[in-house]
Amino acid sequence: MTEPVETPPLVATPDIEANRKRIIAARNRATAWVLVGFVVLFFAITIVKMKI
Amino acid sequence: MTAPHLLAPDRLPAEWRDFFALTKPRVMTLVIFTGLCGLLAAPGHIHPVLGFVAILCIAVGAGGAAALNQWWEADIDAGMKRTQKRPLPSGKMERTSARDFGVALSAASVIVMGLAINALCAVILAVSIVYYALVYTVWLKPRTPLNIVIGGGAGAFPPMIGWLAVTGHITLMPVVLFLIIFMWTPPHFWALALFVQTDYAKVGIPMLPVVAGERATRRQILGYSVLLLPLTLVPWWIGGTGVIYGVAATVLSIGFLALAMRVGLRARTGDDDRMKPEKQLFAYSILYLFALFAALVADRWALILGGHA
Structure with missing residues (x-):
């Protein structure tokens, strides 16, 4: 009789889940900074183009 | 209480660093430098903010083209020691994410360049992205040993764009x-x-x-x-x-x-x-x-x- 094959868990372990949340939070922060940068950039371009 | 997420074993979302790595930052350094030199060496004056925007667009465009290059070449990269640790061949990121990221960066850089600097720079930037991502990566590289000779044109555009951002017209x-x-x-x-x-x-x-x-x-x-x-x-x-x-x-x-x-x-x-x-x-x-x-x-x-x- 063969030993049952151990399959990897499909449900995330707490470690993996915490890591996943950390990565997504970091990505969200990076996206937010890029968007803020975009706003500042367009504001600056507008000011320069209008020669204020 | 929220239900635990179902994940494939060991499969985590790509980190922001992986997206950054897709832009080939080391290659970008040379692109930024030559673009900046073209801008600083050109006769004339450009507002520092617009100069910064021009260089930023050159860098972001180069990053977008690099991401598209890695999206297309993921299988090839996986077979080479020098490139197998890149985000796609190492399995840190899905291919479609790299493609979408590359398209977004490329489009954003060309649009902002056109709006902030001038249409000529935007057109040349678009040409350089298409030249690298399509002409070189997709067409020339897998077909001809002269890939580098003709493809080298893609990396030659930045100083030209920097120069044209100041002067607005092509000279010798x-x-x-x-x-x-x-x-x-x-x-x-x-x-x-x-x-x-x-x-x-x-x-x-x-x-x-x-x-x-x-x-x-x-x-x-x-x-x-x-x-x-x-x-x-x-x-x-x-x-x-x-x-x-x-x-x-x-x-x-x-x-x-x-x-x-x-x-x-x-x-x-x-x-x-x-x-x-x-x-x-x-x-x-x-x-x-x-x-x-x-x-x-x-x-x-x-x-x-x-x-x-």
């Missing part, structure tokens, strides 16, 4: 700057290809050393290096630069040619050959381009500070 100088990088690219890449050629052969990329052999590649490196020397002096001869650039270009190009001669006139001594001259030429070629363009800017600023511009 930005075209010469384009040609210098165009002529510099083959010996730079073939020096690299000589010491990583087993990797290229393994994945079926027809790099010159793989297809035509080492001897022919060494001759070509020498040929392009010989042509590069007078070409780098053209800006001086046509009066586009002064003596600072002229002397720097002469000294730097003679150094380049000397190293290229060592590579061009030798043969591999055996399987245990460490390819030191080829590695030296590759390292020097990067330093060379930095120094050459720095001299271009120094020359221009010496002219400004001397009150002649």
Whole structure:
């Protein structure tokens, strides 16, 4: 009789889940900074183009 | 209480660093530098904010093209030691994410360039992205050993765009700057290809050393290096630069040619050959381009500070 094959868990372990949340939070922060940068950039371009 | 997420084993979302790595930051450094030098060496004035935007767009466009390159070449990268740790071949990211990221960066850079700087710069930036991502990556690279020669044009656009951001029109100088990088690219890449050629052969990329052999590649490196020397002096001869650039270009190009001669006139001594001259030429070629363009800017600023511009 063969030993049952151990399959990897499909449900995330707490470690993996915490890591996943950390990565997504970091990505969200990076996206937010890029968007803020975009706003500042367009504001600056507008000011320069209008020669204020 | 929220339900735990179902995940494939060990599969985590890509980190922001992986997206950043897709833009090939080290290559981007050279792109930013040459673009900035083109902008600083051009006759005329650009508002610092607009100058910053122009360089940012060049960098973001180059990053977008690099992401598209890695999206297309993920399978090839997986087979090469030098590239197998990149985000896609190492399984850190899904291919579609890289494609979407590349398209978004490319489109954003061209649109902002058009809105903030001028239409000519936006068109040339778009051409350079398409040239790298489509003409070079998709079409030339897997088909012809001359991929580097023609594909080198993609990396030659940044100083031209930087220059045109200031002047707004094409003259001989930005075209010469384009040609210098165009002529510099083959010996730079073939020096690299000589010491990583087993990797290229393994994945079926027809790099010159793989297809035509080492001897022919060494001759070509020498040929392009010989042509590069007078070409780098053209800006001086046509009066586009002064003596600072002229002397720097002469000294730097003679150094380049000397190293290229060592590579061009030798043969591999055996399987245990460490390819030191080829590695030296590759390292020097990067330093060379930095120094050459720095001299271009120094020359221009010496002219400004001397009150002649």
